Amino acid sequence: MSNTTIIPFGPQHPVLPEPIHLDLELDDERVVQALPSIGYVHRGLELLAERHDFIEMANVAERICGICSFIHGQGYCQAIEQLMGVEAPPRAVYLRTVWGEISRIQSHILWLGLSADALGFESLFQHSWRIREMLVDIIEETTGGRVIFGVCKVGGIRKDVNDETLRSVRRRIGEIRSAFDEIANIFRQDATVKKRTVGVGVLSAEDAHALGAVGPVLRGSGIARDMRQLGYAAFGDLDWEPVVEQAGDCYARCIVRVREVDQSFDLITQCLDRMPAGEISVSVKGKRPTGEAMFRLEQPRGEVCYYFSANGQKNLERFRVRTPTFANIAPLVHMLKGCELADVPVIVLTIDPCVSCNER
């Protein structure tokens, strides 16, 4: 007779800000199998593309998620521009890159705070979010928004940032970096963090590749794959290499994010140093997207894919978003097999699940 117990994890759980459900089959305290289910708040945003003007849809794309909102808008606009044969001006491309990297930093620091909270390290959580707030202030000052930036549009950007503000951003990025260094060392060295994460939820490089893992989950398993290497936006002009850790455990995924924050500070500085002058948008009046293609970008959580099918009408025929969290479900199921029940929240958190993205 089987001696296993099935317990529900979620859809409401202290480590989950959004609803996702796992049925955990346990043998004593060990997880034998985990079965995820999603879709509690599925919004069907992809269907809206078939009913709304492709220009308006940029606003919807940005609302897929509240954390990587800007990068969704950026991906959508870049893809539509390519389908229309339009090129955004260099200044718009560089400013998009700066905002995208600020988004990445604030997303990673938000995650670091949440993970500290899940580990029971309250003060580290508070310090992480205090630092994140400084970045959100920069976002507000340069775009006018704190969650939805609203600056990306098909053909470029809506709002320029003057040189004085850019100098101020550069100075404050330096200050934020110094503040972040202090908490980064805690994530790197603290015994509490290590005790709960080292050797937990191991995903080998072979499994990560075979199961289609993306983002820090993949790079934490030793595979140097980062879609920014495709050279979209300004990434082709900048000097950088993907961050990789080898161990494949929760600690490695955490350290990838810590190091990527540092890297994004570098990328922002490089962009600010090379910021081109000139126009911030081109007119797309009278132009409409035509063709079928798939575009990929690197979000904070990993590779996001946008599939477009357009026939020259004002509505797209099909708009599909494959989010990084969706790709990381299969690796998560694999990581949970054989782990201790107490480690489940930490492992789930290390894929940085974004249910909002998933339920687009």
Added chain:
Amino acid sequence: MSLDEPFNDLPLDQWVSTAERHRADGARLVQMTGTARGDHFEIMISYDKDYRCANYRTRIPRDQPELPSLSGVFLAAFTYENELKDLFGISVPGLAVDYGGNFLRTKTKIPFSGDVTIKKEKPKKPSAARKEAKPANASDTSGPEV
């Protein structure tokens, strides 16, 4: 991001063998999705190796919406295939982890099939909303208004 990675048409009977070939070549499954067309569904799939995507499109008829599962080749396919099942109503025989249509717990069943018309909900009148918010057995009306 590139436009030079077109979607190639693939006969349905080569769906699994193409996946096996890409797997043997060291590629990974990037995504799988569908589009509802007039009399058929289009299923698109992408494999990636060294940042290059190979994209394919196959067609399945609406009167027999059946797609052979790739979860035996790429286990990660089970999430995409369950999604196709739940959003488009496509049957996927051989699915490694079959949720039986309950992976995505959407309010509207098979919402992306192209056969579903979602009506806009009319905003409720304030009086009707108050009535609805009031518990059925509430007899005390002196409490604060909801």
